[in-house]
């Protein structure tokens with residue numbers, strides 16, 4: 600029996616959390632999901648995550664990943680070490696709090712989940728390539744390995760996928776919030792998608808109202824972005840993995856609308 604992983608794209612604000620909570624039980628049941636991973640870097644009003652929101656999402660998610668917005672809420676800098684399910688990118692400074700990977704037991708199989716962040720058009724960080732290589736070298740016995748690669752440039756994402764093809768079960772990319780249609784299994788058994796998309800409002804710009812975004816683009820006025828609330832969808836993917844070899848045997852994209860109330 601393959602291990603079935605649900606990966607949920609960046610949950611944006613309250614509308615994103617509402618969408619997740621409403622749809623996830625049905626999706627888990629339909630795809631017979633064993634483990635659920637979600638990117639939560641935008642869960643708190645679009646910017647970061649708080650302990651309260653971690654606790655709100657906790658019953659639905661097994662591993663929460665982050666990215667460039669991981670530290671947006673000050674309280675999480677001190678709290679992250681106590682929040683067992685919450686990761687931040689692996690390739691940050693060694694002085695950065697928190698952890699970049701976790702290991703879970705799923706149906707008796709050890710599963711490594713790691714979070715890495717790109718460097719092209721992103722804030723400075725260590726090399727995600729070398730950081731993940733180093734991590735994998737520490738756990739050669741764990742075959743099932745899933746990576747959230749949080750990056751801006753599709754070139755860096757694709758290069759990352761090719762580099763780790765056959766070394767990890769899945770490279771699921773996040774950050775750009777727009778789901779791409781290039782999901783595939785690479786020749787050596789790694790499931791790959793350049794962006795898994797976003798959970799929340801799909802009537803704006805990356806989950807935020809387009810009015811404020813347009814102020815920036817038309818007038819160079821940096822208005823604070825506000826989460827939008829309509830056309831709610833859960834974007835994600837389901838990856839099926841052979842527990843003996845760690846190779847992916849299927850990847851299916853999901854973009855499920857929340858029926859309007």
Ligand SMILES: [Fe+2]
Pocket residue numbers: 609640641666774775776
């Ligand atoms: Fe995001």
Ligand SMILES: [Fe+2]
Pocket residue numbers: 640666667668749773774775
């Ligand atoms: Fe991001």
